[in-house]
Amino acid sequence: MKLYVYEHCPFCIRARMIFGLKKVPFELGVIMEGDAETPTRMVGKKVVPILQKEEGVYMPESMDIVHYVDQLDGAPVITGECNPVIEAWCKENTRAVFNLAIPRFTRADFKELATPAAREAYTQREINAFGDLDTLMANSQTYIDTLVEELGKIEAYLQARHPVSITDFYLFPILNSLTIVKGFPYTEALRGYLDHISTACSVPLFTDKAL
Ligand SMILES: N[C@@H](CCC(=O)N[C@@H](CS)C(=O)NCC(=O)O)C(=O)O
Incomplete structure (x- = not known):
């Protein structure tokens, strides 16, 4: 899997956290600021983070990415509501x-x-x-x-x-x-x-x- 981010972006930090926490291997890709074409081709708009689940299959929305990666091993830990x-x-x-x-x-x-x-x-x-x-x-x-x-x-x-x-x-x-x-x-x-x-x-x- 490949996660596309801006390094500074807090939503991207959120998505990166789950890979580290669950020790799921991934590749990190950085999209250049000003590059609208790449994210738009992937998910129809200029936004990060974007998870490339497999070739040509993309998922935006940081919290969706967190839950997706969290449940890959069948034992999700990021459950419930925020305090x-x-x-x-x-x-x-x-x-x-x-x-x-x-x-x-x-x-x-x-x-x-x-x-x-x-x-x-x-x-x-x-x-x-x-x-x-x-x-x-x-x-x-x-x-x-x-x-x-x-x-x-x-x-x-x-x-x-x-x-x-x-x-x-x-x-x-x-x-x-x-x-x-x-x-x-x-x-x-x-x-x-x-x-x-x-x-x-x-x-x-x-x-x-x-x-
Ligand atoms: N609801 C989205 C928000 C993501 C978001 O707002 N990302 C910012 C980067 S910090 C963005 O892509 N802004 C649009 C742009 O690059 O012009 C999520 O949680 O992933």
């Missing part, structure tokens, strides 16, 4: 995380941005979605302060080292986006959570690309 408190936290705080991560994603070293045209296409896509990226960058400290306070509210969840659950398929991709922020004031609980899930699911953090 409602964590789900609400994700909904409330995704914007602040993206306000920090998006301007940095557009400047960072990701395979899907390896050509000037691809980086330009991505930057434009994010300006259209988030507005002026320099302004977001300049306001970083405000978003950091907000998130430090908000992360305090889920400290107990972050601290508990429970087995990876469906909740982590929502929370980890969002928190992982924060690892692109150089100097983010990690608490021990947050650092521990990120390391725990990253290791359990064999998904690297963005720490080495942080800026």
Whole structure:
């Protein structure tokens, strides 16, 4: 199987997690930002992640991919509902995380941005979605302060080292986006959570690309 992604994309991180967690071998393919033709040929629109199940058979939608891969061995573990408190936290705080991560994603070293045209296409896509990226960058400290306070509210969840659950398929991709922020004031609980899930699911953090 081959999973097509953008390296920076949280939905793609979510899809990658299940392969690592269940130790299912797969090939990772990166689609260039600005390449609408490849995903459109596969699933009829410009979107990632896309799982190529076999030659010519494609599946979009990160959570569908998670459940598909999870049940391949007949013993699914990503069942039930997301913890409602964590789900609400994700909904409330995704914007602040993206306000920090998006301007940095557009400047960072990701395979899907390896050509000037691809980086330009991505930057434009994010300006259209988030507005002026320099302004977001300049306001970083405000978003950091907000998130430090908000992360305090889920400290107990972050601290508990429970087995990876469906909740982590929502929370980890969002928190992982924060690892692109150089100097983010990690608490021990947050650092521990990120390391725990990253290791359990064999998904690297963005720490080495942080800026
Ligand atoms: N509901 C989809 C959302 C996927 C999604 O929004 N992916 C973004 C990348 S982060 C995308 O493909 N955006 C369209 C684009 O590249 O222009 C899923 O969960 O897989």
